[in-house]
Amino acid sequence: MARSEAILHPVKNIHGGATLAHYKNTAESVSAVMPAPAQVVIAMQQHIGAPCTPLVKKGDTVYVGTKIGDSDKYISAPIHSSVSGTVTGLGSLLLPSGQTVETVIIESDGQMTPDPDIKPPVVETAEDLVKATRDSGLVGLGGAGFPSHVKLTMNPEKPIDTLIVNGAECEPFITSDYRESVENTENILEGILFLKKLLGIKNAIIAVENNKPKSISMMHSVIENVLGDKMSLDVTDDEKTQALYKIASDERDVDNTIQLMRLKSRYPQGAEKVIIYTTTGRKLPLGKLPSDVGCLVMNITSISVLNKYIKTGMPLVARTVTVDGGAIREPKNVVVPIGTSIADVIEFCGGYKAPARKILYGGPMMGNAVIDVNMPILKQNNAILALDRKQAEKRVESPCIRCGRCAKACPMNLQPLEIESQLRIGNIEAVKALYVEYCMECGSCSFVCPAKRHLTQVMRMAKAEVKNLK
Ligand code: SF4
Numbered sequence: 224m225a226r227s228e229a230i231l232h233p234v235k236n237i238h239g240g241a242t243l244a245h246y247k248n249t250a251e252s253v254s255a256v257m258p259a260p261a262q263v264v265i266a267m268q269q270h271i272g273a274p275c276t277p278l279v280k281k282g283d284t285v286y287v288g289t290k291i292g293d294s295d296k297y298i299s300a301p302i303h304s305s306v307s308g309t310v311t312g313l314g315s316l317l318l319p320s321g322q323t324v325e326t327v328i329i330e331s332d333g334q335m336t337p338d339p340d341i342k343p344p345v346v347e348t349a350e351d352l353v354k355a356t357r358d359s360g361l362v363g364l365g366g367a368g369f370p371s372h373v374k375l376t377m378n379p380e381k382p383i384d385t386l387i388v389n390g391a392e393c394e395p396f397i398t399s400d401y402r403e404s405v406e407n408t409e410n411i412l413e414g415i416l417f418l419k420k421l422l423g424i425k426n427a428i429i430a431v432e433n434n435k436p437k438s439i440s441m442m443h444s445v446i447e448n449v450l451g452d453k454m455s456l457d458v459t460d461d462e463k464t465q466a467l468y469k470i471a472s473d474e475r476d477v478d479n480t481i482q483l484m485r486l487k488s489r490y491p492q493g494a495e496k497v498i499i500y501t502t503t504g505r506k507l508p509l510g511k512l513p514s515d516v517g518c519l520v521m522n523i524t525s526i527s528v529l530n531k532y533i534k535t536g537m538p539l540v541a542r543t544v545t546v547d548g549g550a551i552r553e554p555k556n557v558v559v560p561i562g563t564s565i566a567d568v569i570e571f572c573g574g575y576k577a578p579a580r581k582i583l584y585g586g587p588m589m590g591n592a593v594i595d596v597n598m599p600i601l602k603q604n605n606a607i608l609a610l611d612r613k614q615a616e617k618r619v620e621s622p623c624i625r626c627g628r629c630a631k632a633c634p635m636n637l638q639p640l641e642i643e644s645q646l647r648i649g650n651i652e653a654v655k656a657l658y659v660e661y662c663m664e665c666g667s668c669s670f671v672c673p674a675k676r677h678l679t680q681v682m683r684m685a686k687a688e689v690k691n692l693k
């Protein structure tokens with residue numbers, strides 16, 4: 224393996240954002256596999272796009288991986304049983320988003336028997352890959368829930384030159400992506416190489432925040448072991464934490480690279496627009512997709528799950544969830560069958576050690592409050608946080624002191640204070656002119672505000688008002 228001169232990466236610093244306490248208490252918690260729950264309630268919509276229609280009825284026998292819901296719409300993803308057992312009925316569920324969706328309720332036989340029809344897919348072309356991804360039921364596992372096959376459908380008019388593997392995991396508490404990156408490093412690399420090859424993408428950037436050095440060093444070792452003589456390493460100024468590998472494999476040219484990029488640990492580093500900018504320097508305009516700037520952004524766990532599907536044919540039926548918060552007795556990472564109730568997951572983590580004042584699907588910055596612990600785990604849930612009294616303390620607002628911190632913290636360069644003022648007087652045209660549609664509801668403005676103003680909720684309302692203008 225040859226080493227050449229240092230390479231400077233096109234890394235841009237995140238604009239604004241917030242420095243948060245990490246609270247990554249579960250980082251060293253090896254993912255524990257949860258046994259079969261007695262029952263799962265599987266929502267027919269666990270993704271952005273069209274809901275699925277149930278394909279099973281009361282009394283049907285299902286296995287782990289049996290398809291139980293699908294849609295003929297392009298932006299949707301099929302849904303599979305996460306246990307073996309019997310369908311006991313169909314129901315409905317009110318999601319935290321306010322949407323009511325159908326559910327399939329399955330009583331588990333406790334055996335977790337795989338569907339006998341499951342076999343690895345044949346994936347030789349880009350079209351095969353898109354079909355396999357759809358069949359796997361994969362959606363963005365970092366929280367977005369966008370159907371992955373849609374992302375992987377290449378548009379010849381918008382060539383992709385960079386695959387960004389998003390391992391930033393910038394929200395406090397959550398460590399599920401980190402665990403995937405250290406427990407399944409080789410599988411992730413295989414997935415990256417497979418995507419690069421089939422989709423013809425020259426460069427891959429594996430982007431990880433600098434509070435996860437183990438993730439980067441393990442990826443280093445695996446790249447060197449797997450690629451061996453097929454690549455050379457151009458080491459950066461910070462050897463072994465940032466590196467650019469040039470892969471000289473038979474079918475690729477010299478631009479075929481894998482970059483390990485260490486990002487500053489600053490929220491919201493993992494947001495799609497932000498990570499495109501910090502890793503490539505490209506700005507994603509409003510209403511445009513990453514493909515418009517030559518990028519494909521995939522969550523690191525999504526790549527791992529896709530590669531496992533390609534090897535085994537077992538669709539997305541379980542996922543790793545970080546269970547943490549001051550009310551949880553034994554915080555840990557748990558591999559949970561989709562559709563398991565939050566109550567069962569918390570029970571598996573030793574139950575409560577203090578009264579839970581607030582339970583969140585996801586992290587403290589962008590997570591949604593849960594009103595019922597019988598709610599099921601969805602595909603896109605990377606964390607369950609049960610906050611104790613102190614953590615859930617209500618933010619009491621006081622008048623704005625016009626300090627400007629909210630504007631300074633906004634990664635999208637917005638003026639939350641001005642937007643709030645214009646919204647209050649009902650000047651929606653002015654709100655629109657302040658580019659509120661760029662707001663990604665990251666919560667940084669609220670977090671830094673000394674007056675504890677509920678700016679993120681205001682931004683959400685302002686966006687809805689602007690939408691109504693159209
Ligand atoms: S951070 Fe809060 S107090 Fe400061 S200008 Fe913004 S809204 Fe006002």
Ligand code: SF4
Binds near residue numbers: 632633637667
């Ligand atoms: S205005 Fe929106 S994007 Fe900007 S900091 Fe606030 S929530 Fe984040």
